[in-house]
Amino acid sequence: MAEFTAAVYQNEFLPDGGTDVNAIVTISCAGAGTAGQAGSGAAGEIIIVDTSGSMGPSTMAAAKEAAQAALAEIVDGTWFAVIAGADRAMLAYPQVSSGPGMVQMDAGTRAAASEAIGRFVGSGGTAISTWLDLAGQLFSSVSQVTQRHVLLLTDGENRERPGRLDEAINRATGYYQADCRGAGTDWQVAEIRRIAQALLGTVDIIPSPALMKEQFQEIMRKAMSRGVADASLRVWTPQGAEILFVRQVSPTVEDLTIRRTAVNPLTGDYPTGAWSDESRDYHVGIRVPAKAVGQEQLAARVQLALGDDVVTQALVKATWSNNSELTTRIDQQVAHYTGQTELAQVIQDGLAAKAAGDEATATTKLGRAVQLAAETGNDEATSKLRKVVEVDNEETGTVRLKRAVDKADEMALDTASTKTTRIRKES
């Protein structure tokens, strides 16, 4: 049985008249077990491989091998299916035209699915909305599957009428999760990130085919370790309070603010998807009406809920004080993640400006990114930034854009922009 714990990091002291409370809440899960084994329902896995004409022979060969390796990671008994995606989606395995569109994994189905993947041939265009919709239909054809996860690989830009993909993303949101990978450099980071963020998954670039197998294995292993099918971050705030934002800030930055579903007038749920043995950090910003100096009040209860069951809770407090030594202190965790959130934003803004030819903005934004990455100790961001800009002064954020930048490095910087680092927790 999974056990959840919660810890809060904040400076609860507000100056006289102060209203805004910031807190980092760390939620940890232990004993999650294996996907589909917790008794709350079966797990389902769908692998979607881009089989459009743009997939070159070496990429296609690597994709086949990687998909086959991913199959090997799927635990026996798990329901699964394989989709070949082009300008329409094809159910590659199981080859059925009616009834349940998924089968349970065993040695026989694994071998048969492997064989089906081996027959993939690249042709046609890229219509990702059809892939997502087929995945949704397959999941819904097996009612006992309650934990739904997709691994999606693409190598090209979506070629559909604008809006179609967003509609498909909306249909899938809240129904299944998806980890997305882009092969090569002809795909759009922003487009695929939209899918991954909505479907509570990750996005990354696989710059060379040789790395593909390892990545697929890792994604699938992780999916299989998520024994807690679904959970919500539940946030209660007092009457008269306003939620400024709710963000996941570790392992990646995801703004959850607008993804609230009301539980009651004072409480809302934010989706977190499935959990393995892991811990995640959330940054909540709450505005409360100011009280008199010396008063204490609860600004938020941040809980993790499995269905209707609250399994852990952290209390975010506000205490008004006229001791400026207390009120001016900024919590280290809050400061760290505020920096990391800004880092993600300035990297994305900087790269967008660079793509649009606005070099001045790109230089300022990426310079700020270099500065923030150094300040917050995000070494991965620092090394990725250094492939895109020449750093004159890290401390002041003085940089110059590199003239010749490998497109893959730029995309790697973009996809990694939301990844955050942690600082050692103080107790």
Added chain:
Amino acid sequence: MTCPSCGTAVRDGARFCEACGAALAEVPVSGVDVDAVDAAATAPAGAVTTPRFDDAPISAPTRKPLSALPDPPAPGRRPCAECGGEVGPDRYCLACGTKAPSERDHFREQPASWVAGVCDKAIRKSRNEDAMALLAGPEPGSRAVLVVMDGVSNSIDSDVASLAGARAAREVLRMPLPAGMGTAESRSAAVQKVFTDAAAAANTAIIAVTDPDSPNPASATFTTVVLEGSRAYWANIGDSRSYWIPDAGDAVQLTTDDSVAQAQIATGVAREVAEAGPQAHAITKWLGRDSEDPTPTVGALDLTGSGWLLACSDGLWNYASTPDAIAAQVRAAAADPAADPMAVALALVAFANDAGGHDNITAALARVDLGHNDQTPTPAPAGTPGGEPTDG
């Protein structure tokens, strides 16, 4: 008829009370219970019969009598003081998020409909070092015990110590006071002994929770009032106080402070001057490891009219020191003689908080209804622990 020990209605002719088991038949009408007879004799016709405490032992109790008073009922979770909303298990209001005080910072006891007390941290203090422990029989006017202690704020863990002390003293006072061997002197000595034991028990409890290495050991004041029928007994160490506030007539401060201010008043300094002095709150006697004399001053008073017994800490009387001033507050809160004593206690605490709330506030009250209203309280017969405080 009702059981004289616990006040429960009993069948006529019953030999034992069904509720508490006290013997009812063959009530001795003379001899050991001289004082009660005297007190009853002083009451005008029509007064309720003074309950007799037949289970009272001759000396300090050595067994648990069947008439021992039960503990007050456990408090439930109170609604939010700010908005009236439900308070969650995490002690914050589920609606407005206001922090509910901890049970140590604000607690209430109501052992019977006619006895209640509130012990409150007060708005200007960060910790509640006051403590209170109450007992009462269900029948109004039967038997009540009010214990109030005030932990000395510059000593360590005095909040833990004062509560442990108050509860230990309450344990000693759970049984009716002893009747002695039949003479007033004997009874007086026996009562003195019980109160000394109660203070000693409180003292032992304080020392038990004091870190042996504490450079500043916990210490506390001690005041208690015990009502048995129409007689009130009190004992005191330090500057917490007990008052008798009759519905009509002058209120009386029963206890005498062991304080620098009181010593000055005794030498002729005006109360207002003495109580405003820099050392006003320095106490000259206390309980705790460094107590030099844990023996309380004990007294008794026969009540002849209806009114309120009040035990309180200086967090209350600081804002209404004279008997008249405190009586005015009690009477304002209890304009209706049938007022719920809890409401009166809450009103007194609110008064002290509104007046500044600079110190922990405790107010414990017992409503005494003797069915008539004499103008003046009658001192207990000479030779008994009453009238004038006698130093133990």
